[in-house]
Amino acid sequence: EAQVTQNPRYLITVTGKKLTVTCSQNMNHEYMSWYRQDPGLGLRQIYYSMNVEVTDKGDVPEGYKVSRKEKRNFPLILESPSPNQTSLYFCASSPTGALGTDTQYFGPGTRLTVL
Amino acid sequence: QKEVEQNSGPLSVPEGAIASLNCTYSDRGSQSFFWYRQYSGKSPELIMFIYSNGDKEDGRFTAQLNKASQYVSLLIRDSQPSDSATYLCAVIFRTGGFKTIFGAGTRLFVKA
Numbered sequence: 001e002a003q004v005t006q007n008p009r010y011l012i013t014v015t016g017k018k019l020t021v022t023c024s025q026n027m028n029h030e031y032m033s034w035y036r037q038d039p040g041l042g043l044r045q046i047y048y049s050m051n052v053e054v055t056d057k058g059d060v061p062e063g064y065k066v067s068r069k070e071k072r073n074f075p076l077i078l079e080s081p082s083p084n085q086t087s088l089y090f091c092a093s094s095p096t097g098a099l100g101t102d103t104q105y106f107g108p109g110t111r112l113t114v115l
Numbered sequence: 116q117k118e119v120e121q122n123s124g125p126l127s128v129p130e131g132a133i134a135s136l137n138c139t140y141s142d143r144g145s146q147s148f149f150w151y152r153q154y155s156g157k158s159p160e161l162i163m164f165i166y167s168n169g170d171k172e173d174g175r176f177t178a179q180l181n182k183a184s185q186y187v188s189l190l191i192r193d194s195q196p197s198d199s200a201t202y203l204c205a206v207i208f209r210t211g212g213f214k215t216i217f218g219a220g221t222r223l224f225v226k227a
Binding site for chain 1: 123149158159160161164203205213214215216217218219220
């Protein structure tokens, strides 16, 4: 089944404890992206990747890191999480991203709480 | 600052009516425009995209784009209670790569 998977789905952690949220897609998509969703603010793009080893900042990259060493995986790293990073996180992928018309397929979301 | 704005609603329509959802965006260099639907607690799912001026129809849904006015809308004909969800407008901005900006979403309630 074609899908985007995220792990963990739920995470409660404490300030300053490094964490990684994994994202994997099995559709051979070139474009992958991370978003956070907060009430009243909609989805905001954190980072995106046009292909392996090619990443770029979205609108809210501060406090986050990403890497794209393999086409299928795009982990989101919080080196020192803070309470303002408590949010619902979505990973998404699309075939190319190059034409700007590709559908983005979203993972199920990761609900992160930083105490 | 690139912005995408939507009326947060909620928008309430009776079953069978036409629901009209609107979105304005701030950058004339925008590449393409998407409408996603998100049910509570679920991931966004694509309804349709449009990148040329005019109308694009897909079943009960019609997207309308007016680049001169920086305005994109979604019409839902014969609204059903199952259409009750939050509708997200997304704009792709070409900035070397392709950055995606979402509006905050409009909550739609379809009353049976």
